[in-house]
Amino acid sequence: MVNKVKVGKKIYILRKKMGITQENLAKMVNVTPQAISKWENGIALPDTCLLPVLSQLFHIGIEELLCISSESNLINKDESNNRVFLPGIVYYPSTPSLVSCIRSCLSYLGIHVSLGWISAPYAFMLNINDEVSFKGPEFWNDNGCFDELVRNCGGIIENFNGWKGDIDISYKRKEAWNLVRDSINKGLPCYAWEMDKPMYYLIAGYEEKGYYYIDPDSMKIAGPKLYNELGESEWGILEIHIIRPGSISDNLKTLKDIFEYAINVNNPHIHQPNQGYTMGTDAYRVWWESVSKGKADYYGMAYNASFWANCKNLATLFLLEGKLRIGIMDDLFDEAISNYKNASRLLHTLSLMFPVQRENEYISQEQREKAVEILQAAQKYEINGLRKISNILDEIYKIW
Numbered sequence: 001m002v003n004k005v006k007v008g009k010k011i012y013i014l015r016k017k018m019g020i021t022q023e024n025l026a027k028m029v030n031v032t033p034q035a036i037s038k039w040e041n042g043i044a045l046p047d048t049c050l051l052p053v054l055s056q057l058f059h060i061g062i063e064e065l066l067c068i069s070s071e072s073n074l075i076n077k078d079e080s081n082n083r084v085f086l087p088g089i090v091y092y093p094s095t096p097s098l099v100s101c102i103r104s105c106l107s108y109l110g111i112h113v114s115l116g117w118i119s120a121p122y123a124f125m126l127n128i129n130d131e132v133s134f135k136g137p138e139f140w141n142d143n144g145c146f147d148e149l150v151r152n153c154g155g156i157i158e159n160f161n162g163w164k165g166d167i168d169i170s171y172k173r174k175e176a177w178n179l180v181r182d183s184i185n186k187g188l189p190c191y192a193w194e195m196d197k198p199m200y201y202l203i204a205g206y207e208e209k210g211y212y213y214i215d216p217d218s219m220k221i222a223g224p225k226l227y228n229e230l231g232e233s234e235w236g237i238l239e240i241h242i243i244r245p246g247s248i249s250d251n252l253k254t255l256k257d258i259f260e261y262a263i264n265v266n267n268p269h270i271h272q273p274n275q276g277y278t279m280g281t282d283a284y285r286v287w288w289e290s291v292s293k294g295k296a297d298y299y300g301m302a303y304n305a306s307f308w309a310n311c312k313n314l315a316t317l318f319l320l321e322g323k324l325r326i327g328i329m330d331d332l333f334d335e336a337i338s339n340y341k342n343a344s345r346l347l348h349t350l351s352l353m354f355p356v357q358r359e360n361e362y363i364s365q366e367q368r369e370k371a372v373e374i375l376q377a378a379q380k381y382e383i384n385g386l387r388k389i390s391n392i393l394d395e396i397y398k399i400w
Contacts, residue, residue, distance in 0.1 A: 101201065209224065
């Protein structure tokens with residue numbers, strides 16, 4: 001039987017961790033603030049139709065939301081095979097994969113954040129080279145923005161990096177392996193780059209010689225991936241990240257940090273782009289010039305259109321949540337949201353012109369001209385959106 005008091009306390013804790021009021025939560029799920037109050041005081045339960053909405057909002061399972069215990073399908077330790085797993089680790093799939101891993105790690109530590117909130121560094125980024133390479137969405141440096149965002153949300157990231165060409169790469173692989181084992185033994189979640197495909201993976205556990213990880217396609221534990229094979233692929237990247245609990249920052253600080261990052265993405269002196277790439281709104285020009293000259297590869301075109309359309313949608317979600325969290329400057333937020341919605345809509349239209357499923361398809365002159373038109377319009381909307389963000393930032397400085 002569901003305990004109303006326990007569920008109410010759970011909703012109260014999750015709401016507080018998100019940093020929103022009862023009124024904000026009521027708007028998000030389309031009920032009255034009085035209904036939220038009744039839930040949190042254990043007087044009533046949310047309607048059944050709202051459980052999936054609340055589950056998605058708080059990024060927890062419905063059983064966890066209703067405080068119904070269920071046995072995890074993961075074991076803590078299997079002595080016969082020397083396997084050790086994080087008990088109850090849950091993977092929250094989304095795009096980008098880095099966001100999935102960070103959100104899953106924070107959730108494991110009891111820190112529940114929305115998809116839009118934790119995706120902010122991607123939301124305000126665009127990274128393109130003159131071939132519109134499919135590597136662009138992953139091949140950029142966030143200049144520590146994710147580390148600071150996680151810190152503001154209540155976590156602390158410990159990073160370990162290496163390259164296949166490093167003289168001491170064998171030692172680094174062993175060091176990374178020991179770091180992960182020590183962290184999992186302490187109950188700290190970890191994620192890594194490229195266990196199978198070129199993406200980030202949530203680590204579920206380890207055995208004597210390798211890592212176990214969550215496969216995003218099957219949502220099941222896969223592996224082991226031998227520790228001495230990490231970073232051996234074409235990308236040649238060795239990346240291990242551990243997240244431990246910290247303390248939650250004020251909402252204004254998070255908005256200040258993200259908005260400073262957003263308006264400075266174009267500045268190469270602050271955000272050093274990788275060789276051959278352009279970041280921020282200037283990347284739109286590189287993109288449409290590549291398309292116009294026939295240099296853009298079809299798959300790269302399709303992948304970038306789909307990926308960055310999703311990111312601009314994440315920008316609207318971040319701005320909407322920021323507006324709800326602080327409850328001021330509604331007009332400026334609304335104008336920024338409108339511009340990013342339009343940028344996302346245009347890039348989504350571009351992605352429909354270039355479906356990812358069709359590889360190496362010929363790009364016609366008509367498609368090129370239409371793509372250039374779409375990219376130029378999307379750039380204007382994002383530039384206007386950034387102007388509004390700059391105005392919001394000025395107002396934050398006045399009260400910071």
